Amino acid sequence: MADASSHTAKGVIEHQRPGRLKEFWSYFKENRGAVIGLYVFFFFVLIAIFADLIAPYESSTQFRSFTLQPPVWSGGTWSFPLGTDALGRDMLSRLIYGARYSFFVGIVVVVVAATGGVLLGLIAGFAPRWLDTIIMRLMDIVLAFPSLLLALVLVAILGPSLLNAMIAIALVLQPHYVRLTRASVMNELTKDYVTSARVAGAKLPRLMFITVLPNCLAPIIVQAALSFSTAILDAAALGFLGMGAQPPTPEWGTMLADSREFVLRASWVVTLPGLAILVTVLSINLMGDGLRDALDPKLKRS
Template identity: 80%
Template sequence: MADTSAQTGRNVLRDGGTRPTRFRTFWNSFSENRGAVIGLWVFLAFLFVAVFAPLIAPYDPSAQFRDYALQPPVWQDGGAWAFPLGTDALGRDMLSRLIHGARFSFFVGIVVVVVAASGGIIIGLIAGFAPKWLDTLIMRLMDIILAFPSLLLALVLVAVLGPSLLNAMIAIALVLQPHYVRLTRASVLSERGKDYVTASRVAGAGQLRQMFITVLPNCLAPIIVQAALSFSTAILDAAALGFLGMGAQPPTPEWGTMLADAREFVLRAWWVVTFPGIAILVTVLAINLMGDGLRDALDPKLKRS
């Protein structure tokens, strides 16, 4: 019994009481960046609004109150704000449309990131393990795609596929995919020469196992950061395509489409343009701040001094 107690005591002393978990280590590093923490809370607030939009929105986003078209936010009904953020040209409640617009923006961001990251990671892994000629072919193709301005290329793809929210998501995902390919390939090439990969190969692991089990988990940190930044890019590009009439189509309450519908009322109804623009600005800024924090937490070598 005495030996057991002594051994237990030595273990406690050796471990120093408690060891920080990976999540705690990550959170301690992430929380050092105040902007990232603020961005995270803003992002979670918008996510909550997007998920529970039907319960939070005071009206249906397509409901029209024709008697109250273009009412400013200060208009009151019976002492209470019937339309806290005003109404648009068709009498639709701006607050309800903004809340439901968060659903479309987050849906676009999630779909685009999943599609772009999945395809980009697979192609990047193939390029990193492929023979020289195939690697060169893949990377030159990615360079050609990156040579075009991203929004212009997305606009051309949507023009070919047809204007719709689905086609806009496909176009944005294809435009963002080369970034994941290049990032994954660079990470794979830096990991392939390490001892643990050599040991795995000597132990008889096949190439697919090396790619997806051995190497890929050690390449995820920069990919996660890229995914966070791509999320904001997807929201911004979707809003731009919607503003140009090539994304979501009316009466869909998407923020870019709301801006497009409000162009002719800029001078006499400032709220129909201002609030969708602020929603896009705050969301993209919060995600970018969160991405900076993820970069610092997942790769301390890049941490700002």
């Protein structure tokens, strides 16, 4: 009988998992913009992963006889379909490799910011009042500064580089995760299942990470998606200001900085990296809206 009941329980769990995924997708696909954003996002992800196979040339290869070559639609050659920059480097290749850098920045920043922010948020939610107050006041101090300005100051202290830019952006974004996680934890602590777990003798680590945290993941996932686009934007801004990735790294913000003096003479060298940033960030934001609608029960359509 015990074996039969255990097999039945496993069957129910296995049946629920695909059911939940199916329910999530049914809500997500109601937002057409989110679905389009998802497809565009995965398109850029594939470009970043297979950049070595897709790009016609290496990102730093220079063709000095073809400097500022216009794109095909402006009378250029099919050898450089999106034209070349001032050093004769293929714009298409640099944009493709730039996707890899931008997504690498987004992943690292979100992982670092979310890990530290969720941990601090859990501690603040379960901690005594005095420790909770200290943590939250520190987060308020960080949030009191304009995010880009604070990141710029941190990079100036650490030194201009892509790694230091990622560290600075992660530190700037971390308070959002702390506040969000703490608010979710405080809301969950009032529910009966937490009281039951405490009565059953659950220790604090189990209560924090196994009982409460899984029920706080929905808003954190949405915040991670939106932070991904913010990280790409901030990294591009720091690169444009010369405090992020350094030349000849084909990062989109750095490409904009290197090309700004040619904005009137060769507009494509500025327009194309700007469009890449715009489309990527827009697709991630649309996808984040769809995640919010699908994961937040209060926003689900009847």
